[in-house]
Amino acid sequence: MSHIASRLSAVKPSASMAVSQAAKDLAATGIDVIDLGLGEPDFPAPAHITEAAFATARKERMLYTASLGTTDLRKAIAAKFKRENGLDYAIDEIAVANGAKQIIFNALMATLEVGDEAVLPAPYFVSYPEMVKLFGGVPVTPACSAQNGFRLTPEVLEAALTEKTRWLFLNMPGNPSGAVYTEAQLKALGAVLARYPDVMILSDEIYEHILFDGRKFVSFGLACPELRDRSLIVNGMSKAYAMTGWRVGYAAGPKNLIKAMATIQSQSCTSVSAPAQIAAKAALEGPQDCVTEFRVEFERRRDLVVEGIAKINALSLDPPEGAFYAYIGCAALIGAKTPAGQTLEDDVAVAKYLLDEGHVAAVPGTAYGLSPFFRISTATSEAVLAEAVKRIAAAVAKLEF
Structure with missing residues (x-):
């Protein structure tokens, strides 16, 4: 067996990459999964x-x-x-x-x-x-x-x-x-x-x-x-x-x-x-028009997600000031019971529940050092984001508080 250096013992793989892979694995079973784990613009690079x-x-x-x-x-x-x-x-x-x-x-x-x-x-x-x-x-x-x-x-x-x-x-x-x-x-x-x-x-x-x-x-x-x-x-x-x-x-x-x-x-x-x-x-x-166009589109997407999450009583999200993520507070979900009778003990469990029940991949706040939150990327189309928010709302509605 190969010897692995001890310096790697304390180092964890990228959480966002791991979430994205979990989404891919679930999708491979035929389930329609919305992967909001990675922060990657969905626009092509300008020609x-x-x-x-x-x-x-x-x-x-x-x-x-x-x-x-x-x-x-x-x-x-x-x-x-x-x-x-x-x-x-x-x-x-x-x-x-x-x-x-x-x-x-x-x-x-x-x-x-x-x-x-x-x-x-x-x-x-x-x-x-x-x-x-x-x-x-x-x-x-x-x-x-x-x-x-x-x-x-x-x-x-x-x-x-x-x-x-x-x-x-x-x-x-x-x-x-x-x-x-x-x-x-x-x-x-x-x-x-x-x-x-x-x-x-x-x-x-x-x-x-x-x-x-x-x-x-x-x-x-x-x-x-x-x-x-x-x-x-x-x-x-x-x-x-x-x-x-x-x-x-x-x-x-x-x-x-x-x-x-x-x-x-x-x-x-x-x-x-x-x-x-x-x-x-x-x-x-070269021309910088693309930078402005991308920013305008990201702001529209931010607004859509903020408006959608505001309608889910158990979640919280102040409008992000920049970037293309939503760091969503989920303190009210901790302790809730899933339809399967499991208790959501932390934001890792919340993210797993959203993937399993809502088929939306999100990264738990634990990965970013501050809980209880979960992060979704808003660097995808408004249609996909609207569907993701709808699925998150439906999954939260199934919880017993």
């Missing part, structure tokens, strides 16, 4: 983006690129940061990787020692704590309540920081909550961080263009320029441009960190595939 990659690949050899990404793509990313975020970065302060997740993975590998702590405000993206644990780090997961809009406050941050803290992760708009921070709120967090010079900040801004109700995005880098030398601004192509399968993420940060991440990447995957980098450059430099 000018894919055509740029195909056209170049037809006429040129696709060779290895520099580990950090092609110079052309990094110039396009630097121009994007300047144009959209008011941030100035040189190309040797920019890294390109196979998705934002690999950016984060490389950054943690480059910086974490065994026992170092990373503050991950809950609810957090499912992969954050597992990556931290993979490198021997300790996730610290302060709860950010629905009453505070799922946002980290200066008081909660201060209480979470110790001499062992090496990273604070921010995700805005947040997955799963959709929480957005104002410039003032970010500055207030920055004032706390200024007193802890050994703490680095990872600001995951991959949903920056998916904002609702007229909100304007403010990058952590713009709000707290005094922390530039220890801030890593993470982004990618997957969400804004519907390019999940192209696997292109990028980041800007201090040169020494970017150089260390490049070393890791050069000895692992070498680089992002050349055609994908060409597509990413075309996306950043």
